């Protein structure tokens with residue numbers, strides 16, 4: 556429901572869901588989080604939701620059924636061929652918008668709810684990642700196209716380097732209502748409202764098993780760093796948590812609060 560007391564719109568952004576442990580804890584706790592924080596819209600990064608690698612049609616619909624409204628992704632979206640069946644046909648499934656022209660899928664989606672038109676944009680950084688098109692200039696082009704179609708613009712900026720994420724936050728400050736980083740699977744404690752009114756956090760963190768190395772079996776991960784050979788890939792079990800943030804946006808499209816969640 557709209558937060559009638561403050562006349563604001565509250566968005567829950569959920570960090571990368573890793574495999575079945577991430578999906579199961581979200582199923583158990585999402586409704587409670589939504590009720591506690593009076594959430595109006597839920598965005599979740601699903602790039603690792605299918606066994607750590609991408610997303611499938613069944614998992615997409617499972618996440619929609621528990622209350623997720625828009626699913627963003629990142630570099631791992633290409634890791635399961637099942638995703639190619641839904642990249643074009645599911646409007647609320649996004650892949651980073653700055654992949655080169657001709658790549659399947661789409662990078663933004665608008666949801667109209669409670670009198671607010673919210674545009675979710677997915678972009679990906681380039682530092683220590685694939686050298687795809689410039690996310691900064693892609694945002695500029697999308698902003699020109701979308702600014703009159705949406706009251707609220709929020710961005711999942713999927714990137715490795717905090718420097719690139721911070722720079723992107725300042726680049727869009729005053730134009731976007733919120734920027735949240737994903738991809739590192741480690742939540743940062745730098746949530747703030749930038750000078751122009753953009754809510755910001757460098758990384759939301761991860762939703763999955765924390766008895767792990769970023770959601771993956773820790774023994775295999777250690778072995779990989781010891782040997783630099785191909786080692787089995789397996790989603791970890793144990794110590795499940797949800798990492799997320801709540802952005803409260805006012806009628807002018809400015810962030811009023813940013814609240815980190817670890818539960």
Ligand SMILES: [Fe+2]
Pocket residue numbers: 571602603629631738739740
């Ligand atoms: Fe991820």
Ligand SMILES: [Fe+2]
Pocket residue numbers: 602629630631713737738739
């Ligand atoms: Fe990623």
